[in-house]
Amino acid sequence: MTNKPAFTEKKYVVIFIFVTSLFLMWGLLHSMSDVLNRHFQTVLNVSKSQSGLIQLSVFGAYFIMSIPAGMFLKRYGYKSGVVLGLTLFAIGTFLFVPAANVASFGFFRIALFILGCGMATLETVAHPFAAALGDQRTSDRRLNFSQSFNAVGAIIGPAIGSYFLLRATGGNSTDLSSVKSLYIAIGCIIVFIAIAFLLVKIPALTDPHTEVDPEAVNIDTAPGKKLYQHKHFIWAVTAQFFNVAAQGGTWAFFINYGHDVMGFDNQTAGSYMSIFMAMMAAGRFAGTYLMRFIAPNKLLAIFAFGNILMCVIVAQGWGWTSYIALMMINFFFSIMFPTIFSLGLKNLGKHTQQASSFISMGVVGGAFFPLIMGKIADHNVAQAYYLPIICYAVIFMFGYKLYKVKH
Structure with a gap:
């Protein structure tokens, strides 16, 4: 090979930005769940061991949803896979409103499970999607670049959660209005991304993992x-x-x-x-x-x-x-x-x-x-x-x- 492969191509730049934004979103929500862990101990009076059920809800969703999401991706393609993931993502965040209204830890866990299903779907789709947006020889670089924004989301998430949740409740408050406001705002952002994604035209793609590379x-x-x-x-x-x-x-x-x-x-x-x-x-x-x-x-x-x-x-x-x-x-x-x-x-x-x-x-x-x-x-x-x-x-x-x- 005499020519160095490009990081990506001009026709893929816009869609690559959208895909990278997905990495940031689930990094943000993942890390925010750890702030919720402490918040629910305070406002819902659950023990540390009970609050660990938050991680069971989110990570359990990954275990259950990964294979179905992969099957959906294979049948309907990248765009439909992203829309499905964002839809589940948004439903999960909006379910925080009725969960907060009844102050039910069990209801919150259902919302977190559905949110986790959305994150699992997005992860299953986004990794091969980013890899397919250009030459396969630079797919590792694209994935590492996108994953760096996942780390950015993980930095922002606790800052947002601490400001809006822990600051708002102080030491002993049982108020859940801050949870509702925060997750409604996040849900609206996700809906906006989903609508924008539907309007973006995706060029024909060939999954680099399905091609035979003589240099592989x-x-x-x-x-x-x-x-x-x-x-x-x-x-x-x-x-x-x-x-x-x-x-x-x-x-x-x-x-x-x-x-x-x-x-x-x-x-x-x-x-x-x-x-x-x-x-x-x-x-x-x-x-x-x-x-x-x-x-x-x-x-x-x-x-x-x-x-x-x-x-x-x-x-x-x-x-x-x-x-x-x-x-x-x-x-x-x-x-x-x-x-x-x-x-x-x-x-x-x-x-x-x-x-x-x-x-x-x-x-x-x-x-x-x-x-x-x-x-x-x-x-x-x-x-x-x-x-x-x-x-x-x-x-x-x-x-x-x-x-x-x-x-």
């Missing part, structure tokens, strides 16, 4: 094997499960840690979550740079080991020392999802697309782990951070040894 390195070196016989893929699914489990638990009780251990009020604890999410963005940029010199699997193992140390320090409750270590967990976490993903897809050839769906379903780990951490956090939120060490030990072993492709 993802060639199945053991074509006689079925997908489940590729051990590195099985370990990638396992590592991804524990990775998202650790993420869900760490994020869910971040504000509780600031409140219980550091003595912050709810708004201050929530405002620090934006810094927490900024650490993830910093880690992503640093990790991308370091991969020029360090093999991805080795860097994954190094970052996993770093988080084992950070969790030990966090669990001690040593004031600012432990709080900074808690911030660093997100820095080291940053590269884990995409790195596990890419290592799990190595040399799978025709199995690649199917494998991608299964690795994506590993997010169900985030549905259960906050519940387990919440049981300990009800008694001591600092000591609850011993539990993610199990997750990072599995990720360390995957990066150290279990990632290897066996013929």
Whole structure:
């Protein structure tokens, strides 16, 4: 190849901007659910372990919706897939109004589940959509660019949630009007994006993953094997499960840690979550740079080991020392999802697309782990951070040894 492929083409620029905005939206809503976790403890008088059901609702939706969304995408195409995701997204946000009117935690969980189904659909569609908007040789760059806005959304979400929810309720208020106002506004923005998306003309696309690239390195070196016989893929699914489990638990009780251990009020604890999410963005940029010199699997193992140390320090409750270590967990976490993903897809050839769906379903780990951490956090939120060490030990072993492709 003598010509360098372009990042994208002019005819795709507008639609690429729209697709990238989707990454930002679900990053924002994902991180805002962690502010809701603390908010509902205050206004609905639920325990820390019960509030972990928020993550069960959202991540459980991912597990249930990923395969149907993939089937819908295959049959009806990218545009219809995005519209379906945005529709479910909007319905979920608007359901926060009747849920707030009856002050029902169960109703809120239904709304969060439908919202989660919308996010799952958008994730299933947006990743291959962004990859298809140009030359396949630059699809990784496009995805990384779009995912950087997911991190931006994760920074903005806690700031918005803390300002409108935690500031509004103060210490002991049971008022839910701020929840209604915030989610009505978000729902209206989503409807606007959906309408605008319907008006955008999408050029004919060819999914780069369906083409045979003579320069491709993802060639199945053991074509006689079925997908489940590729051990590195099985370990990638396992590592991804524990990775998202650790993420869900760490994020869910971040504000509780600031409140219980550091003595912050709810708004201050929530405002620090934006810094927490900024650490993830910093880690992503640093990790991308370091991969020029360090093999991805080795860097994954190094970052996993770093988080084992950070969790030990966090669990001690040593004031600012432990709080900074808690911030660093997100820095080291940053590269884990995409790195596990890419290592799990190595040399799978025709199995690649199917494998991608299964690795994506590993997010169900985030549905259960906050519940387990919440049981300990009800008694001591600092000591609850011993539990993610199990997750990072599995990720360390995957990066150290279990990632290897066996013929």
